[in-house]
Amino acid sequence: MGKGPKKPKAKEGGRRRKKKVSVLTQERIDYVDWKDINLLRRFMSDRAKIRARQVTGNNQQQQKEIAQAIKNAREMALLPYNNRITTQRSASRSRDDNRIDGPVPQPTAPPPSMRGPGEGDDDEQEAVEMAGEGAPMEFSAEESSAPEASAPEADVEEAATPEAPEATEEESVS
Numbered sequence: 001m002g003k004g005p006k007k008p009k010a011k012e013g014g015r016r017r018k019k020k021v022s023v024l025t026q027e028r029i030d031y032v033d034w035k036d037i038n039l040l041r042r043f044m045s046d047r048a049k050i051r052a053r054q055v056t057g058n059n060q061q062q063q064k065e066i067a068q069a070i071k072n073a074r075e076m077a078l079l080p081y082n083n084r085i086t087t088q089r090s091a092s093r094s095r096d097d098n099r100i101d102g103p104v105p106q107p108t109a110p111p112p113s114m115r116g117p118g119e120g121d122d123d124e125q126e127a128v129e130m131a132g133e134g135a136p137m138e139f140s141a142e143e144s145s146a147p148e149a150s151a152p153e154a155d156v157e158e159a160a161t162p163e164a165p166e167a168t169e170e171e172s173v174s
Contacts, residue, residue: 020057024066032065034072040079044070048083 023042024032032039043051043058043066050070053063073079 020055022057022059022062024058024062032062032069034069034076035078036069037073037078040066040070040073044079046083047085048080 023029023039029039034040043056045051050067053060056063056066058066070079074081
């Protein structure tokens with residue numbers, strides 16, 4: 001039982017890979033400087049992670065030097081800690097099928113909270129509700145600003161008496 005360490009068996013279906021040669025040994029770099037951004041980026045992934053020794057071909061000492069230089073460069077804000085990768089969604093999504101091509105519909109009237117006093121009459125609200133149910137309703141500028149024009153016939157006598165003209169919104173603003 002005093003035999004030495006066992007050698008790992010080669011995989012039957014796999015082939016032996018040739019060991020990668022480090023960039024540092026190829027270019028005969030003795031000292032890894034944290035200010036050499038171009039060299040350090042070669043040892044980082046697109047998401048700014050430090051690549052593994054098996055990927056880069058570094059030995060243990062070179063990997064420690066590279067890692068320390070990258071960490072120093074990150075501290076000095078020369079390299080990012082991470083890069084956010086954004087991908088666009090494909091156009092074949094099911095929720096995109098419900099969208100209608102064309103301009104975005106714009107509101108025709110301000111929201112109720114933005115209206116002035118007297119602008120939100122019951123007749124107008126009923127018309128908006130009916131329009132939402134599928135019955136097309138069209139209003140002219142006179143109808144929407146003058147609720148007396150749509151008054152029932154019983155109130156005709158009151159409307160027939162001459163009164164002082166009321167100030168419209170345009171006159172009151174200026």
